[in-house]
Amino acid sequence: MKDLLRTSTSLVEGVQNILNLQAKIESDASNKYLAMAAWLDRNGFENTASYLYKQAEEEREHFLKIFRYITDMGGIAVTPSVPEVQQEFASFREVFEIALQNEIAVTHAINKVIAKCRAENDYATEDFMMWYVAEQREEEKNARRALELFELINENEATGKFELDVQIAKIGE
Amino acid sequence: MCLFRLNSIFLYHINFIRMALVSDLTTKVLFETEKGYSYQCDLTNSIIINFVDTVSSYKIHDFLIFQKKVNNVDILNMLYDLSDQSDAQLIETTKRNFSRNLTICEIVQLRELLNGTKFTLNLHSMLCNILNADLV
Numbered sequence: 001m002k003d004l005l006r007t008s009t010s011l012v013e014g015v016q017n018i019l020n021l022q023a024k025i026e027s028d029a030s031n032k033y034l035a036m037a038a039w040l041d042r043n044g045f046e047n048t049a050s051y052l053y054k055q056a057e058e059e060r061e062h063f064l065k066i067f068r069y070i071t072d073m074g075g076i077a078v079t080p081s082v083p084e085v086q087q088e089f090a091s092f093r094e095v096f097e098i099a100l101q102n103e104i105a106v107t108h109a110i111n112k113v114i115a116k117c118r119a120e121n122d123y124a125t126e127d128f129m130m131w132y133v134a135e136q137r138e139e140e141k142n143a144r145r146a147l148e149l150f151e152l153i154n155e156n157e158a159t160g161k162f163e164l165d166v167q168i169a170k171i172g173e
Numbered sequence: 174m175c176l177f178r179l180n181s182i183f184l185y186h187i188n189f190i191r192m193a194l195v196s197d198l199t200t201k202v203l204f205e206t207e208k209g210y211s212y213q214c215d216l217t218n219s220i221i222i223n224f225v226d227t228v229s230s231y232k233i234h235d236f237l238i239f240q241k242k243v244n245n246v247d248i249l250n251m252l253y254d255l256s257d258q259s260d261a262q263l264i265e266t267t268k269r270n271f272s273r274n275l276t277i278c279e280i281v282q283l284r285e286l287l288n289g290t291k292f293t294l295n296l297h298s299m300l301c302n303i304l305n306a307d308l309v
Contacts (some may be wrong), residue, residue: 008234
């Protein structure tokens with residue numbers, strides 16, 4: 001009797017499920033950045049708004065990369081539902097505090113995927129996910145740098161907010 | 174006379190093939206319950222489900238999606254909802270090769286059959302993996 005499960009996909013169910021979960025996390029992250037960008041735009045922070053619009057697009061690319069990997073490996077990719085995301089923020093600074101918290105949560109999630117791959121001896125997926133490890137290192141560094149700029153530039157001074165808007169948008173250039 | 178003989182040979186062969194197919198089928202039955210059974214067809218690489226005399230055939234992905242869909246039916250909600258429309262639910266699969274209004278009891282029975290089938294597929298895959306590893 002043929003092994004239909006193995007011949008149809010190289011992903012075991014556990015890895016497929018956690019990859020679908022990771023795809024959803026990346027998709028949600030894209031929506032969160034989009035809401036943040038819109039808030040910044042509404043409040044006059046044009047440069048940082050553009051920076052976060054770009055981040056939203058990047059997160060969507062991350063989501064699609066996993067989504068396509070699942071189907072390429074013969075698995076079943078599940079289109080994630082779109083949950084409600086936070087639309088309003090208390091301050092300019094809070095946007096970047098939340099952004100860092102989100103990036104830390106994504107890093108934890110990626111580590112869990114890799115741990116699962118190792119437990120299931122799925123080295124191909126582990127190799128695929130290593131790209132995300134490097135990417136997350138960069139994302140966290142950038143999010144931390146944004147908060148660091150809030151320490152260096154006093155947002156309550158005359159041109160503080162304006163300067164922060166310019167400098168944060170330059171992160172990662 | 175010659176025609177009669179040819180016909181006999183033909184019938185003999187047909188019966189032989191049918192017997193072989195039935196024998197093959199019995200060895201590939203994946204799971205069986207009071208309400209139905211499932212088996213694997215290696216010729217078409219599909220899973221065939223016979224549930225309360227409804228026969229449907231699935232490629233492995235469609236089968237897994239179907240199984241997940243049936244498992245996701247909120248039976249508790251159906252039990253507590255006293256409206257008539259909650260007595261049964263329409264269960265449809267991809268490509269619509271199964272489309273039936275099932276009662277709560279039937280959904281539980283279908284779940285048993287599908288989950289049992291999935292268990293056998295997993296077990297078979299696991300055994301193949303172990304046996305192949307020994308061969309290498």
